[in-house]
Amino acid sequence: MKWLLAATLILPAFAADRRKPTQEGLVYGEADGQTLTMDYYAPAGAGPHPIAIVIHGGGYQRGDSKSGSEAYCADFLAPAGYAVFSVNYRLAPKYPYPYMVYDIQRSIRYLRHNARTWDADPGKIALVGGSAGGFLSNMAGLLGSPGNQQSSVPTTRTITGGDRPSNTWPTARPCKPVA
16 A cells, blocks of 8 residues: 555656656647647757657557657657647548658658748658657658658648659669578
């Protein structure tokens, strides 16, 4: 019983130390009438800073940019000099796969286009996620997105990966055998 009382008194103190976003509810787009938002955690030190996009888990059906693991990641990444952005995406079952991948790609385009606003480097973007967020980070990286060059919206024209669309990367060369 004493440990329960001690835990009740001590655990809230640890929760209070959790990093708070520097900016909350930043709008990075709209899809099907739903506003897509993210939270920003400012980095330590002088920039330009690499960008870490944190993608929440939750089985694609729940969770948000403030779920426990997102603030926890920011606790380590922001002090290490990363501009951390924790994104929200459309959830299933109303929006089934691949809608959430499209939202992550949209967040990448938005941040690549607006990186200088936060003294961030648009050429250095890492995706971080656990569970469903890990899958979405992989799919956004694997699928890439060339953007829509005909669009009047600058962030829609921006590609999501590298300096050219993912389907134009050179083919891999075989490795030399190790003797």
